[in-house]
Amino acid sequence: MKNHSTLKKQAINLHAQQKVTGKWHYKSYTVVRKIGQGAIGSVYLCMYNGRPVALKMSEQDAAVTVEVNVLKALKKVQGYRLGPSLLDVDDWTAPNGRVYSFYVMEYMEGQTLGAFIQARGKKWLGVLMVQLLEDLDQLHQAGWTFGDLKTDNILVESNPPRIRLVDVGGTTRMGRSIKEYTEFFDRGYWGLGTRKAEPSYDLFAVAMVFLHIYYPRRFERMTGEPSEKLLEKKLYRATDLQLLHPILRKALKGKYHTAAEMKTEVMDKIKQVQRRRSQYRKKVQQKKAYPVKESFSISLIASVFWIISLLLP
Amino acid sequence: MNAGTLKQILLLTDGCSNKGEDPAVVASLANQQGITVNVIGILDDDQTEQPEGLREVEDIAVSGGGVSQIVYSERLSQTVQMVTRQAMTQTLQGFVNKELRSILGKDQSMEELDPEKRGEIMEVVEDLGETSDLEVVVLVDSSASMRDKLETVKEALFDLSMSLNARVGKNRFCIYRFPGRRSDIELVLDWSPKLDGISKVFPKLTSGGITPTGPALRAVMYQFSKKQLRRNSDEEPFDIEETGY
Numbered sequence: 028m029k030n031h032s033t034l035k036k037q038a039i040n041l042h043a044q045q046k047v048t049g050k051w052h053y054k055s056y057t058v059v060r061k062i063g064q065g066a067i068g069s070v071y072l073c074m075y076n077g078r079p080v081a082l083k084m085s086e087q088d089a090a091v092t093v094e095v096n097v098l099k100a101l102k103k104v105q106g107y108r109l110g111p112s113l114l115d116v117d118d119w120t121a122p123n124g125r126v127y128s129f130y131v132m133e134y135m136e137g138q139t140l141g142a143f144i145q146a147r148g149k150k151w152l153g154v155l156m157v158q159l160l161e162d163l164d165q166l167h168q169a170g171w172t173f174g175d176l177k178t179d180n181i182l183v184e185s186n187p188p189r190i191r192l193v194d195v196g197g198t199t200r201m202g203r204s205i206k207e208y209t210e211f212f213d214r215g216y217w218g219l220g221t222r223k224a225e226p227s228y229d230l231f232a233v234a235m236v237f238l239h240i241y242y243p244r245r246f247e248r249m250t251g252e253p254s255e256k257l258l259e260k261k262l263y264r265a266t267d268l269q270l271l272h273p274i275l276r277k278a279l280k281g282k283y284h285t286a287a288e289m290k291t292e293v294m295d296k297i298k299q300v301q302r303r304r305s306q307y308r309k310k311v312q313q314k315k316a317y318p319v320k321e322s323f324s325i326s327l328i329a330s331v332f333w334i335i336s337l338l339l340p
Numbered sequence: 341m342n343a344g345t346l347k348q349i350l351l352l353t354d355g356c357s358n359k360g361e362d363p364a365v366v367a368s369l370a371n372q373q374g375i376t377v378n379v380i381g382i383l384d385d386d387q388t389e390q391p392e393g394l395r396e397v398e399d400i401a402v403s404g405g406g407v408s409q410i411v412y413s414e415r416l417s418q419t420v421q422m423v424t425r426q427a428m429t430q431t432l433q434g435f436v437n438k439e440l441r442s443i444l445g446k447d448q449s450m451e452e453l454d455p456e457k458r459g460e461i462m463e464v465v466e467d468l469g470e471t472s473d474l475e476v477v478v479l480v481d482s483s484a485s486m487r488d489k490l491e492t493v494k495e496a497l498f499d500l501s502m503s504l505n506a507r508v509g510k511n512r513f514c515i516y517r518f519p520g521r522r523s524d525i526e527l528v529l530d531w532s533p534k535l536d537g538i539s540k541v542f543p544k545l546t547s548g549g550i551t552p553t554g555p556a557l558r559a560v561m562y563q564f565s566k567k568q569l570r571r572n573s574d575e576e577p578f579d580i581e582e583t584g585y
Contacts, residue, residue: 096462116455117455203507203508204506
């Protein structure tokens with residue numbers, strides 16, 4: 028005989044207009060729509076006092092509490108916005124009588140990284156990579172590894188374009204084992220490193236994030252082909268990333284020990300390109316100036332000859 | 341606080357037991373002995389509905405104090421590691437709840453605390469999950485229908501050992517399959533801290549049509565204590581029971 032109280036707690040689906048009122052803080056949120064679903068629970072866009080907020084609810088109470096702890100820890104990193112800011116933590120008694128834990132965070136609006144690059148062009152690649160590495164460096168310095176870094180977890184806010192990291196479900200203290208990951212972005216999956224939380228784990232994922240922009244349907248590891256070779260091939264074919272190839276390759280091989288190191292190289296690359304571009308522009312301008320000089324000197328010589336011919340009898 | 345060694349049985353199956361005692365009963369017995377039983381039901385890629393047989397999966401895990409999940413084989417790697425970790429957290433939370441009850445009275449549990457305090461306790465649980473030692477007996481269903489899934493199972497187990505070995509705490513794994521050729525279970529890989537050697541020992545394991553889940557669970561339950569015995573009596577080169585066939 029099944030004893031229903033010991034049965035697994037079922038995942039819950041909130042519907043539009045549903046009201047979620049907290050058991051401890053009595054705040055009431057009205058669901059607008061679901062905006063995301065992950066391994067742990069779903070995220071809903073809700074209204075609270077007339078402003079939009081994001082509410083995450085899960086049947087796994089422990090996982091919710093762990094994420095809240097991470098968000099709280101990130102809040103303490105002064106003067107820098109890492110991840111969404113936490114607004115409320117509470118429990119909700121569902122109509123089915125079960126109690127679900129949830130937390131509320133700021134609602135961030137923006138495009139995914141892939142969509143942004145497609146709309147605004149590859150010239151943004153370097154800038155956004157620098158921003159991402161800057162954020163990761165701050166996070167690493169605070170003692171955390173982001174963990175589940177993937178294209179879906181990176182949002183670009185517009186005006187001015189700014190990278191924001193969302194979903195701290197995989198965020199793990201340095202030196203521990205990565206809590207949550209997505210295979211394509213996980214160096215363990217590719218057999219190119221451990222799942223220990225350290226800066227190089229995130230930096231591998233950074234390289235995969237940028238590859239993912241050019242392989243939106245992703246690709247899988249292959250039996251018989253070493254992953255290093257496969258990734259190299261894929262990298263080679265993503266010609267838009269050409270300038271960043273040496274840097275991405277190093278990240279995939281785990282050659283960077285800090286995000287700052289990688290960031291510096293990306294910035295050097297950007298400067299190098301700009302310098303080359305301005306030199307190129309100068310050259311073009313010089314070339315443009317030539318025809319005027321040329322015709323001028325030709326006509327000068329011609330007129331000299333003409334005058335000489337006049338002087339001759 | 342020291343949680344000591346966490347003991348888990350991870351059962352991987354694609355169907356219903358059809359021989360011997362009720363696996364849920366055995367799982368509950370194992371749980372009473374401090375062993376957590378997790379179950380993963382593997383679906384065929386073309387299966388759209390949850391087959392009857394897999395209903396048992398949840399029952400076994402619930403009575404075994406563990407976690408269950410039904411997945412397509414392509415999602416197996418991620419699921420195996422998630423289930424194992426979730427079960428570790430669940431077990432540790434159980435310990436913590438017991439402590440809370442002894443301090444604060446019998447109606448107290450983590451869920452009853454306000455989110456603030458719960459957060460603090462969860463930090464302790466997480467620390468324990470990272471640092472405690474873990475022993476997992478993997479029990480793989482090797483009945484005929486599993487033939488096409490064994491390659492994926494192998495990958496998933498390899499992946500699991502990689503994930504867990506990134507932890508601070510120590511791990512030990514061993515793998516059994518069921519049914520064995522002569523008995524309910526058969527050793528595939530003896531206790532080892534890593535599953536690197538798994539490629540060699542994971543041959544075409546399939547056997548007949550019977551699925552004695554209950555008896556197999558009962559048999560692996562004793563593998564934990566047996567190891568302890570073996571360790572106590574120091575070096576005993578051969579295990580009589582397993583060299584018997």
